[in-house]
Amino acid sequence: MGRILMDGNEAVVRGALYAGCRFFAGYPITPASSILSGMLEALPPTGGIVMQGEDEIASIGYCLGASMAGLKAMTATSGPGISLYSENISFAIGSEIPLVIVNVMRQGPSTGAATRGADGDVHFMRWGNSGGLPVIVLAPTCAADCFSLTAHAFNLAERFRCPVFVASNKEIGMTRETVDLDALERPPAIGRTIHREGDYLPFAAQGPDGVPAFLPIGGDVPVRQTSSMHGPDGYITTDPQVMQTLVERLKNKVEAHADEFSFHELDVQEGARTLIVSYGVTARAARAAVARLRDRGTRVSLLVLKTLWPVPERVIREAAEEADRVLVVEMNLGQVVHEVRRVVCTKRVDFFGLMCGRLIRPSEIVQEVCRD
Amino acid sequence: MTSLLNPSRPPVFCPGCSHERSLHVLDKAFQDLELRPEDVVIVSDIGCSGLFDVFFHTHAFHGLHGRALTYAAGIKMARPHLKVVVTMGDGGLGIGGAHLLAACRRNVDLTLLVLNNFNFGMTGGQFSCTTPPSARVGSGFLNELEHPMDVCRVAAAAGAPFVVRRSVFDPDLRQKLVEALEYPGFSIVDVWGGCPGRYMKKNPLPPKELEGLVEAAGRWDGVVQENAREEYRSAYALKMGNATPAPIPQGTEPSFEAALSEPFGVVLLGAAGERVISAGNLLAEAALRGGLHVTQKNDYNITVMRGPSITEVLLSPQPIVFPGIEDPAVIVALASDGVARRKDLFAAAEERTLVIRAADVDIPSCRARCLDVDFKAAGIGKKDRALASLVLIARTAGIFSVDQILQALRQTAPEKLHPAMEEVLHKAAALAETCRG
Numbered sequence: 001m002g003r004i005l006m007d008g009n010e011a012v013v014r015g016a017l018y019a020g021c022r023f024f025a026g027y028p029i030t031p032a033s034s035i036l037s038g039m040l041e042a043l044p045p046t047g048g049i050v051m052q053g054e055d056e057i058a059s060i061g062y063c064l065g066a067s068m069a070g071l072k073a074m075t076a077t078s079g080p081g082i083s084l085y086s087e088n089i090s091f092a093i094g095s096e097i098p099l100v101i102v103n104v105m106r107q108g109p110s111t112g113a114a115t116r117g118a119d120g121d122v123h124f125m126r127w128g129n130s131g132g133l134p135v136i137v138l139a140p141t142c143a144a145d146c147f148s149l150t151a152h153a154f155n156l157a158e159r160f161r162c163p164v165f166v167a168s169n170k171e172i173g174m175t176r177e178t179v180d181l182d183a184l185e186r187p188p189a190i191g192r193t194i195h196r197e198g199d200y201l202p203f204a205a206q207g208p209d210g211v212p213a214f215l216p217i218g219g220d221v222p223v224r225q226t227s228s229m230h231g232p233d234g235y236i237t238t239d240p241q242v243m244q245t246l247v248e249r250l251k252n253k254v255e256a257h258a259d260e261f262s263f264h265e266l267d268v269q270e271g272a273r274t275l276i277v278s279y280g281v282t283a284r285a286a287r288a289a290v291a292r293l294r295d296r297g298t299r300v301s302l303l304v305l306k307t308l309w310p311v312p313e314r315v316i317r318e319a320a321e322e323a324d325r326v327l328v329v330e331m332n333l334g335q336v337v338h339e340v341r342r343v344v345c346t347k348r349v350d351f352f353g354l355m356c357g358r359l360i361r362p363s364e365i366v367q368e369v370c371r372d
Numbered sequence: 373m374t375s376l377l378n379p380s381r382p383p384v385f386c387p388g389c390s391h392e393r394s395l396h397v398l399d400k401a402f403q404d405l406e407l408r409p410e411d412v413v414i415v416s417d418i419g420c421s422g423l424f425d426v427f428f429h430t431h432a433f434h435g436l437h438g439r440a441l442t443y444a445a446g447i448k449m450a451r452p453h454l455k456v457v458v459t460m461g462d463g464g465l466g467i468g469g470a471h472l473l474a475a476c477r478r479n480v481d482l483t484l485l486v487l488n489n490f491n492f493g494m495t496g497g498q499f500s501c502t503t504p505p506s507a508r509v510g511s512g513f514l515n516e517l518e519h520p521m522d523v524c525r526v527a528a529a530a531g532a533p534f535v536v537r538r539s540v541f542d543p544d545l546r547q548k549l550v551e552a553l554e555y556p557g558f559s560i561v562d563v564w565g566g567c568p569g570r571y572m573k574k575n576p577l578p579p580k581e582l583e584g585l586v587e588a589a590g591r592w593d594g595v596v597q598e599n600a601r602e603e604y605r606s607a608y609a610l611k612m613g614n615a616t617p618a619p620i621p622q623g624t625e626p627s628f629e630a631a632l633s634e635p636f637g638v639v640l641l642g643a644a645g646e647r648v649i650s651a652g653n654l655l656a657e658a659a660l661r662g663g664l665h666v667t668q669k670n671d672y673n674i675t676v677m678r679g680p681s682i683t684e685v686l687l688s689p690q691p692i693v694f695p696g697i698e699d700p701a702v703i704v705a706l707a708s709d710g711v712a713r714r715k716d717l718f719a720a721a722e723e724r725t726l727v728i729r730a731a732d733v734d735i736p737s738c739r740a741r742c743l744d745v746d747f748k749a750a751g752i753g754k755k756d757r758a759l760a761s762l763v764l765i766a767r768t769a770g771i772f773s774v775d776q777i778l779q780a781l782r783q784t785a786p787e788k789l790h791p792a793m794e795e796v797l798h799k800a801a802a803l804a805e806t807c808r809g
Contacts, residue, residue: 001623005656045617049449053442055470058442064435175669176667177668218453361698
């Protein structure tokens, strides 16, 4: 197959097609617009549907309807669009609607700098929903990751029936780079579990971390979907026990399985007392910094997180075991660093971050490591 | 004829609520059409209209306030065989105004029932977008200051092909609902009724008076002729059927070995309209064919044909770890717009950096080696400078030959552009000779 020049947004489109996406809706926004145009080029000719919503609320609304009708669905936007998605994200969480949401992050706050990258939405993606229940957030570092993590995102959305974010960045989404097609990770595509036998209760699940089997709206069996607090039968409830059981299950079904999808790269150097933790495009600056530091004899380890939520606690804890100092580097003013502090507790955790619209440079990370 | 009402959830509304009457009329219309539970999905909004999905034993989708039309459209696009019925109050109409307009314009085959009772019943009788200014409602004087919206006129103006307005007591409401459900396109039925729990406490609305209000506002009877057109999902299917799948780009095997042992960063600083990005693309394609790894980042303003246009291309014989150019090997100053945007590059430039400067472009003083190039004298216009500069870069750095750039051009650029582009490259090759001399 050889190499190809592709930007992260093209790789997302390719990953979505590979994963079996059949429905896409989006609203134009820099730097995510080329995902909309890419899907429009690819999907309708093969029988899939692409819609351009009248706004972001409509775009995610179309996706939720289509997903409940049984189609694998995806939408793509940037920070301002995620704000408008918020209410429907909590709907997708609470009512267990599979959906992939690509967030090609741009510098904020607010309108910010549309053509400049940042990773300022990390907590927003996790906590920007009413009720505070978990979502899954995957963070690519490059175009190849955009392909494979989009495919994983579909698999996770289908498996857990929840919204899954691909947390890209303008600097990945709109940067073209050579991608080795032969080396792409291609996780086998899976679909949601379908209810086969017996009476159908739309939200009945096995155990405290179970996921309900799915039947589509429009199939032979009438299916109930509701944004209201509901019991297994999909009817509204105010029974405290039923409600507590549901919200705990919504939390457990994702978090209890976090170790199964804690994507990461750990590069340990024997005897290193400093561990750098990074993600996204900044992880690439960190890799370059680590090479330079080692060249000059400074021992350092690196953990690149590709799953940001649920926080890969075991991975972080084990990676930090030998370290006296953890340096978290992010393209924002400090977000994942709070989670790392929480996980490694007593260790020293430093932070370096910028959100000025340019990439953090390897030289700056080298300097931060040496500051100690 | 079998009722589609839910035997396990009998309707519960406030005594005298017009919604209960609407519910039964809708069920009768379903029966008239001999619909089965699995043929129908009720997509209900928030508020009292949001109770409808529970009282029917059909597919049900109860979403967020004002957004019912969006879910309904997604469902209909995915499952075109379904009868998709949206129930929404005047509250949902107001908050979801953009979706109403889009649904009217788009003409997906949905039936929207507006259960219009002039106030927010569930939250305490506040005013909505249809509350008359004369009404006494739970929002103090605020409704006196706003003009109520005529749903039917708005819908028709936005392109709805089927519009009905009736009082909930109107004997032909059932027939009108049947027609709306059968209509192959977006149909909206504005049903006026009373809210005994809130609105009617201070605004008595006996059936006769309600009928009078409907008459005064105007009855709408169905097809709006000037808006009649093909249904969206059917039209979409036709487009899908006729579309040719875009070829999925495949990889390229190297056809030569580029002479490069270290990462090599190139920054072209130009202006919009000078085909700077295209030149960057070609450089990247040539490098790909030379077996190199490449990253390319572009920077341009949202305006077309105005402002800076910049491309940063990093070439490397090894996989590229960090995609930024920290220490460019070559900076090409093609236009002052681009130079002004990236003054930082000149401040940081080292002696080993080469700046290729168009003779008519000023650059900040810097430590870099400078190669001044008179593109104009060589007969190379502004739009071709970026392309021409690739030859100068190739010659000075020796990474690839002009022929190898030509080869990439022929494989990636539209064929009709080849002669003109090749001429530019040949002129640039001649220019490179004089520069070297």
